[in-house]
Amino acid sequence: SQQGEEDPQALSIQEGENATMNCSYKTSINNLQWYRQNSGRGLVHLILIRSNEREKHSGRLRVTLDTSKKSSSLLITASRAADTASYFCATADGGGGSEKLVFGKGTKLTVNP
Amino acid sequence: GAGVSQSPRYKVAKRGQDVALRCDPISGHVSLFWYQQALGQGPEFLTYFQNEAQLDKSGLPSDRFFAERPEGSVSTLKIQRTQQEDSAVYLCASSLLVWRSYNSPLHFGNGTRLTVT
Numbered sequence: 740s741q742q743g744e745e746d747p748q749a750l751s752i753q754e755g756e757n758a759t760m761n762c763s764y765k766t767s768i769n770n771l772q773w774y775r776q777n778s779g780r781g782l783v784h785l786i787l788i789r790s791n792e793r794e795k796h797s798g799r800l801r802v803t804l805d806t807s808k809k810s811s812s813l814l815i816t817a818s819r820a821a822d823t824a825s826y827f828c829a830t831a832d833g834g835g836g837s838e839k840l841v842f843g844k845g846t847k848l849t850v851n852p
Numbered sequence: 853g854a855g856v857s858q859s860p861r862y863k864v865a866k867r868g869q870d871v872a873l874r875c876d877p878i879s880g881h882v883s884l885f886w887y888q889q890a891l892g893q894g895p896e897f898l899t900y901f902q903n904e905a906q907l908d909k910s911g912l913p914s915d916r917f918f919a920e921r922p923e924g925s926v927s928t929l930k931i932q933r934t935q936q937e938d939s940a941v942y943l944c945a946s947s948l949l950v951w952r953s954y955n956s957p958l959h960f961g962n963g964t965r966l967t968v969t
Contacts, residue, residue: 772957781856781943781960782895827894839885839908840958842894 745846753851758815760846762828772829773813818850856961858944864967865934873929873964877946884927887943934968941965
């Protein structure tokens with residue numbers, strides 16, 4: 740079963756605009772990760788934020804985590820056509836259950852040149 | 853060196869046939885995962901190996917699915933008597949360390965797209 744729920748399911752923007760994707764989850768977590776998947780390819784790890792962190796940056800990426808609301812957001816600034824991909828959040832169970840990484844359904848981002 | 857390699861890239865099987873999907877993880881990676889990804893969905897966990905030991909197979913959908921990693925490197929996912937609902941992309945991922953939810957990220961292969969006709 741999938742724990743994370745990304746929102747929106749699809750997002751279309753113009754090059755240069757910012758893109759924001761949200762993820763909500765249900766159980767307690769040790770960390771939350773964001774991955775990107777280009778069409779027909781495997782997933783690529785983007786960023787990991789631990790449960791005791793509130794915000795993290797990596798290049799044009801900014802991730803926030805609100806454990807009280809069980810939600811995270813991924814912001815891509817100054818988007819480029821090459822950012823077109825599906826983005827998934829993934830959580831690792833921190834409640835003593837299986838520690839496997841559980842993925843959401845993803846947000847499909849299209850950046851128009 | 854190279855990333856995670858999966859073969860074949862595409863596989864078409866007639867319903868009832870057996871298939872074997874191969875994963876070559878990054879050399880030295882201890883942890884290996886198999887995921888199943890249906891069209892338009894996120895990856896769903898199938899099974900996890902730590903070296904040659906299969907520590908979690910809770911995601912395997914039925915006893916037709918079997919995975920092995922006999923020498924702690926290459927892994928094979930076998931599906932017996934394939935059915936149409938098995939059509940999906942099968943992704944393999946590896947991680948350098950013994951898997952704990954708070955450490956290293958996963959490195960994915962490009963997957964095998966299985967179509968059962």
